[in-house]
Amino acid sequence: MTTKEAIYDAQALADFSNLEDDVGSFRARYPDFAPEAWWTGGAFSITIGQPVENPTSTPLWKAEQRKLRDAWQKKFPLDACVQLIVSGAKVSELDQAIHRATEAAFKMDNADALEFLHQQAFPEPRVWRFQRAIMLLYMEPWRAVFCMACGKRFAKDTKGRLYCSTECFDPRRSKAKREWWKKHGKKWRAERGKNKSSKSRTR
Ligand SMILES: [Zn+2]
Numbered sequence: 001m002t003t004k005e006a007i008y009d010a011q012a013l014a015d016f017s018n019l020e021d022d023v024g025s026f027r028a029r030y031p032d033f034a035p036e037a038w039w040t041g042g043a044f045s046i047t048i049g050q051p052v053e054n055p056t057s058t059p060l061w062k063a064e065q066r067k068l069r070d071a072w073q074k075k076f077p078l079d080a081c082v083q084l085i086v087s088g089a090k091v092s093e094l095d096q097a098i099h100r101a102t103e104a105a106f107k108m109d110n111a112d113a114l115e116f117l118h119q120q121a122f123p124e125p126r127v128w129r130f131q132r133a134i135m136l137l138y139m140e141p142w143r144a145v146f147c148m149a150c151g152k153r154f155a156k157d158t159k160g161r162l163y164c165s166t167e168c169f170d171p172r173r174s175k176a177k178r179e180w181w182k183k184h185g186k187k188w189r190a191e192r193g194k195n196k197s198s199k200s201r202t203r
Pocket residue numbers: 147148149150151152163164165168
C-alpha cells in the first residue's frame with residue numbers, strides 16, 4: 001500500500017468520525033470502509049434487572065464512532081486501537097458467516113443443512129479501510145488533528161498542515177482568520193506599509 005492510499009484511508013476515517021446522519025453518501029464514497037452490518041446492525045444496551053422488551057438500540061456505526069472520537073481526542077492509544085480493530089473484525093466474521101449460511105441454506109434440505117452447520121468454522125475476517133486507517137494513526141498519531149478553522153477532525157498529509165480543506169485555509173472564508181483580520185488587519189497593513197516605504201527609502 002502506498003502512502004497516498006494510507007492517507008486516503010485516514011481521511012476516510014476522519015470523515016467517518018465527523019459523520020452526522022448522511023450515511024448514504026458516505027457509503028457511496030467509501031464502499032469498502034466497513035462491514036455491511038456496521039450500517040444495518042444495532043448495538044443493544046440492556047440494563048441488568050430491567051425487563052428487556054424495549055432495549056434501547058443505537059446503530060452499530062454510531063457506537064463505533066463514539067469510540068473512535070474518543071480515540072482521536074486521545075491521539076490513538078494502543079488499547080483503543082486494538083479494540084476498534086477487533087470489534088470490526090468480529091462484526092465482519094459474523095456478517096460473512098451469516099451470508100454464507102443463508103446462501104447455503106436455500107439450496108439444502110434439513111439433513112444437509114445440519115451437516116453444513118457442523119462443518120462451519122468462522123471465516124477469516126476481511127480487512128477494512130477503517131482498520132488500516134487506525135493502524136496508520138496509531139503509528140503516526142500526529143496525523144490525527146482538528147481543523148484550526150472549522151474544528152472538524154481531519155488527517156494530515158504533511159506535518160505543517162493546519163486546515164482540513166482549501167475553504168478553511170482561505171482567509172476570506174475561514175472564521176478564525178476573518179476574525180483575526182477584523183481585529184488586527186488594519187494595524188498589520190499599516191505596519192507593512194511602513195516597512196515597505198522605509199525599505200524603499202534606503203535604496
Ligand atoms: Zn476545516
